[in-house]
Amino acid sequence: MGTDSRERMVRSAAYLFRERGYSGTGFRDVIAHSGAPRGSIYHHFPGGKVQLAEEAVRYAGEFLNMGIEAATQGEDAASAVDAFVGWWRQVLIRSEFRAGCPVVAVTVESHDDAPQLSKAAAAVFDRWEDTLATGLGNAGVPDERAARLARLIVAAVEGATVLCRAHRDVRPLDDVVAELKELTRAAAESG
């Protein structure tokens, strides 16, 4: 199965973007990290680096979304927050605060000449919000409120991961989560 190296490249790109960003990650790095052969980059990705990045964004988006979906089956509203936050906590701590969110990294460096990247990123953020909102809905938060809360959660947690990387400490994330959980519980009870 020769398509194996293709998948590894996408995964490696997502991994490396988290640490060094889009411009900071070259094919050189992706090849080295994935162990994929140099000669087949443009065979697998005729669209070059932009295509690779687009797929990496989607891959990361899908991957995390599955985690959120699995964890938002409960009826406790706060568990929806935990589901989303838990992943980032792990990423931050395991990488010793060297890694963050690849989707944020790509968004922040996106050019005009590659609008596919912002579009892919927007789709990922939307998907995360939808899944979270569904979880909040199951926990009793009214639909309209759930959508706005989900958006706040995504924004605040993504922002908090950046603060954590700067501080090399999880506390910003923990502080933010404490506020979010309180807010979420109140919203569920009032619904």
Added chain:
Amino acid sequence: MGTDSRERMVRSAAYLFRERGYSGTGFRDVIAHSGAPRGSIYHHFPGGKVQLAEEAVRYAGEFLNMGIEAATQGEDAASAVDAFVGWWRQVLIRSEFRAGCPVVAVTVESHDDAPQLSKAAAAVFDRWEDTLATGLGNAGVPDERAARLARLIVAAVEGATVLCRAHRDVRPLDDVVAELKELTRAAAESG
């Protein structure tokens, strides 16, 4: 006053980082944007690109902090949020969602070989939080809560700017701000 081109380089670096990130911005671009002479880069910045970036982060941090300070003199708690958010709204809209926060950009791409950059970024985030927390305190929010709320505001607004860039729309920021304002007002009244 020959130091003028030095300042312009720092400002240009901050400006360009917002759009293309740290790795995506070369000296080439900084020279072109600032109009500064090529030959004096390493005269002004012996530490090279890292030093330039460090100063750009500090410059952006100080600049925005002055804006927050000026706007948090009132007694309305929500105005402290507006002060911070207003700036990012302007940056996003005027750039047609091409520009974000340079401090976030640098943090997200920071290497192990230049820990000065994360440190400078952390100092900036802390300063913004402190100024915001003081504003919230003046509006009647208890000190401990004010600190946590300020941190949430910084994280959520920074995260929202990323969402706005992906969507090419201000709505994520507006949605997040609506929630933050409500939360802030409640905290001020309960204090």
Added chain:
DNA sequence: GTCTATACGAAGATAGAC
């Protein structure tokens, strides 16, 4: 302070053989 020239490696991308 600013210039030119230059070093040297890496970037993304393409062509054509196998």
Added chain:
DNA sequence: GTCTATCTTCGTATAGAC
């Protein structure tokens, strides 16, 4: 699908003249 060779442009950084 993978290889090697190659193109062109760009990256940061340095040296030494002016």
